[in-house]
Amino acid sequence: MMRSLWLAAVLACLTVISVAHAVNLETYKFDDPQKEALFRELIDEIRCPKCQNQTIGDSDAALAKDLRDRTYLMVQQGASKQEVVDYMVARYGDFAYYRPPMKLSTLVLWLGPVLVIVIGAGVIFVRVRARNNAEVEMSEQEQQQLDALRAGKQQDKSS
C-alpha cells in the first residue's frame, strides 16, 4: 500500500514536471483538425536551429517560437507538409529537418547500419564455413576414447 502511494506521488511529480516543460501550444487555434494534425506533426519534425537537439515544438527559445508561428501561418494558409519543410531547409539547411534527405553526404546515415549488419553476417558466415571445412585430426588416444564412448552409448541403448 505504502509502495503504491509512493509510486503515485513520484508519477504525479513527473507529470507536473513534464507539463511545466511543455511549450504552450494553446494559442494556436485551428478550425480544421487536419491542419492541426499537420501542424503538430511539423513542429515535432523541424529542429530548432538555435538549440542543439530539440524540435521547435519542444523548445522555449525565441527563435523556436518564431518558427512555430511561421509554421502555423503557412499551415493555416494551406501549405503542404513538403512546402513547410522546403521553406525551413532553404533557410536553415538540412539541419532544420529531423529526417535527413538521401544525399552523398548523408549516405553513411542511411547505409551505415545496413553495412554493419552485412559485415557482421559476412564474418559469421566465413568463420562458420572455415570451422566446418577444417579437418579435425585426433590423436590415437582420443580416437580410442571416442570409440569407447560410442560403444558405451550403444550398450546403454540396447540394455
Next chain:
Amino acid sequence: MAQRSRLRWVVLALPLLAFLWLTIFLLRGLFSDPTELSSALVGKPVPQFELPDIYDTQKIHTESVLQGRPMLMNVWATWCPTCRAEHEYLNKLAAQDVYIVGLNYKDDSRAKAVNWLNTLGDPYQVNLFDERGMVAIDFGVYGAPETFLINAEGEVVYRHVGDVNERVWNNVLGPQYERLMADYTAAGGTP
C-alpha cells in the same frame, strides 16, 4: 592454402578499417563547433524584403540596399552582449571604409536601439529595423551577432556566426572582402 589465409586477412582487415574510419569521423565531430552551421543561403541572392529604417520608420528599404557593391550585413540587438563587444571593432572597420549594413534583430525597443547607435557610434551605412525577426528568418539567422558577406551581385558569399574581432577579420572575413572589392573595382565600381 595461401588463398585461404589471404581471405582471412581481408576478413580481419575489413572491420579494422571500418573501425578506424568511424573513429576519425567521430573524433572530428568531437572537435567541431556544433553552433557553426554553414548558411543554406551561400551562393544565393539575398531574400526580398521591405523593412523600415531604424531612425525613420516612414522610410522603407528593400533588398536593393544589399546590392550593387560588396558589403557586410551585421545582425545585432541591444539585448546581445556579444554585439556590444564587437561594436567597437565594427566602428573601426567603418572608419577604414568597410561598407556595413546593420540589421537590428528583434530588439526590446526601437528607442533603445537608436540610443545605442547614438551613444556607441553608428558603423552602418544603412540601418534596417526588423522588429519581429521575420526578415532574419529569411536569412536563416538564428542568433546575434551574425555577419553576412555579400558580393556586388547581391549574393551571400559567407556567413560568420559570433562576434567580428581582429582575428576573425584578418583571417576570415577581411581577405574575402578584399577579394570582392578587388573584383568590384576592376569591373569599374567605385569604392
